[in-house]
Amino acid sequence: MASSKSNLKLVSGVGEDAVSSKLQLILQCVACASNDFALHQERLTCSGCQQVYLVKHGIVDSIVAPSPSLTKELQGMAREAGMEAQQWQDYKIRQVPSLPTLEALQAGTEGDAGHYYKQTMMNFEQARALLPVLGAGTRVLEIGSEAPFAFLKGFRATGAECHALNIYFPLTTPDPYSAWPIRTLGDMNHLPYRDASFDVVVMSATSHHTPTPELLLQEVSRVLKPGGKALLINDPLAGLIKGVGGSLAHHRDPLINENTYTLGRYQRAFDALGFNSEHLFSAYWEDRLQTANIHPQTRFATLARLLARLWRVAPVRHLIRHQLLWAVQVVFGFPLNVVLSKPTAASRPESRQA
Numbered sequence: 164m165a166s167s168k169s170n171l172k173l174v175s176g177v178g179e180d181a182v183s184s185k186l187q188l189i190l191q192c193v194a195c196a197s198n199d200f201a202l203h204q205e206r207l208t209c210s211g212c213q214q215v216y217l218v219k220h221g222i223v224d225s226i227v228a229p230s231p232s233l234t235k236e237l238q239g240m241a242r243e244a245g246m247e248a249q250q251w252q253d254y255k256i257r258q259v260p261s262l263p264t265l266e267a268l269q270a271g272t273e274g275d276a277g278h279y280y281k282q283t284m285m286n287f288e289q290a291r292a293l294l295p296v297l298g299a300g301t302r303v304l305e306i307g308s309e310a311p312f313a314f315l316k317g318f319r320a321t322g323a324e325c326h327a328l329n330i331y332f333p334l335t336t337p338d339p340y341s342a343w344p345i346r347t348l349g350d351m352n353h354l355p356y357r358d359a360s361f362d363v364v365v366m367s368a369t370s371h372h373t374p375t376p377e378l379l380l381q382e383v384s385r386v387l388k389p390g391g392k393a394l395l396i397n398d399p400l401a402g403l404i405k406g407v408g409g410s411l412a413h414h415r416d417p418l419i420n421e422n423t424y425t426l427g428r429y430q431r432a433f434d435a436l437g438f439n440s441e442h443l444f445s446a447y448w449e450d451r452l453q454t455a456n457i458h459p460q461t462r463f464a465t466l467a468r469l470l471a472r473l474w475r476v477a478p479v480r481h482l483i484r485h486q487l488l489w490a491v492q493v494v495f496g497f498p499l500n501v502v503l504s505k506p507t508a509a510s511r512p513e514s515r516q517a
C-alpha cells in the first residue's frame with residue numbers, strides 16, 4: 164500500500180493537525196466527491212469545490228452541512244452531556260475527564276449498561292465468526308464507533324486497518340487513541356470515503372438512528388469492495404409484541420433519533436441493493452433461553468419463559484433458529500443481527516436465483 168500512487172496533495176502535518184496518511188488514501192469530499200485535498204494548519208481544503216474540513220486532534224470533521232436529523236441527534240447528545248442544545252458544534256469533539264474502559268463495561272449487572280454491553284458483544288462475536296480472516300492490507304470501518312472500540316480491536320489483532328466513524332468523539336488528555344483507530348467525524352448517510360474502500364463495515368445499534376435506512380445501506384454498499392461484508396447487529400426491530408431484545412433507548416434524550424424499523428423494511432433495502440443477507444438468531448438470547456435466565460423485569464417475561472421452555476426441545480429449537488427465525492423476529496422483535504454480502508462483479512444480483 165505504501166508504494167501506491169496518490170493524487171492527493173496532502174502533507175502530513177505535525178502535532179494536532181496530522182491527518183492519517185491511511186485516511187488520505189480513501190477520503191472523499193462529501194460536497195463534490197473529489198479525492199483531492201490540501202492540508203494547511205488544521206484545515207483540509209477540497210481542491211474540487213474549496214469546501215473546508217476542520218481537523219482537530221488528527222480527526223477530520225466531515226460534518227460540514229449536517230441534515231436536520233443529524234443536527235437534532237447532536238443537540239440531544241449535547242443535552243445528555245449537560246450542555247445546551249445549541250452547543251452541538253462543540254459536542255462533536257470535546258474533552259472529558261475519562262472514557263469508559265472495556266473492564267468497566269464488562270463489569271455491569273442485569274438490566275444496566277453493562278448487561279446491554281454483554282448482549283451487543285455476544286451478538287458481534289457471533290456475526291464476526293462468519294467472516295473470512297482479514298489480514299494486513301484489508302480495511303474495516305465501524306460506523307457509530309466509540310471508545311473503547313471493542314469491535315475494532317478484534318479486527319486490529321488480525322492486521323486489518325481500522326477506521327472509526329461517528330458524529331462525536333470525546334477525548335481525554337493524553338489521548339490513548341491518537342494512533343488507533345483512524346477516527347473521522349461524519350454522517351452515516353453521506354460517508355466521506357471513496358467507493359470500494361472497505362472489506363468490512365460494522366454497525367452495532369447504529370442503523371436505527373438514521374431516518375433513511377435505505378440511504379444508509381446504499382452508502383454502505385458504495386464504500387464496500389465487491390464481495391465485502393457488512394454486519395448490522397443489535398438494532399431494535401419493530402415486533403408485534405414489542406421489545407424482547409431491549410435497549411437503553413427509552414432512557415435517552417427525546418431529540419435523539421430512536422427509530423424502530425420493521426424487518427421487512429430492512430430486507431427490502433438489502434434486496435434492492437443486491438446484498439445477500441444471512442440473519443442470525445441472537446447468541447445472547449440463545450444463551451439466556453438455554454439457561455432459562457429470564458429476569459422477572461423482562462418485558463413479557465411470561466412469554467419469554469414459555470419460549471425458554473420450548474427452547475429445551477431440540478427440534479423446536481432448530482425450527483425457531485432457522486425456518487421460524489423470521490416469524491420469531493416479526494412477533495417478538497428480537498434485535499436485527501444480519502451479515503450482508505455485497506456481490507462480486509462475477510455474481511451480479513440479476514443472475515441470482517430468486
Ligand SMILES: [Zn+2]
Pocket residue numbers: 192193194195196197209210211212213214
Ligand atoms: Zn469538494
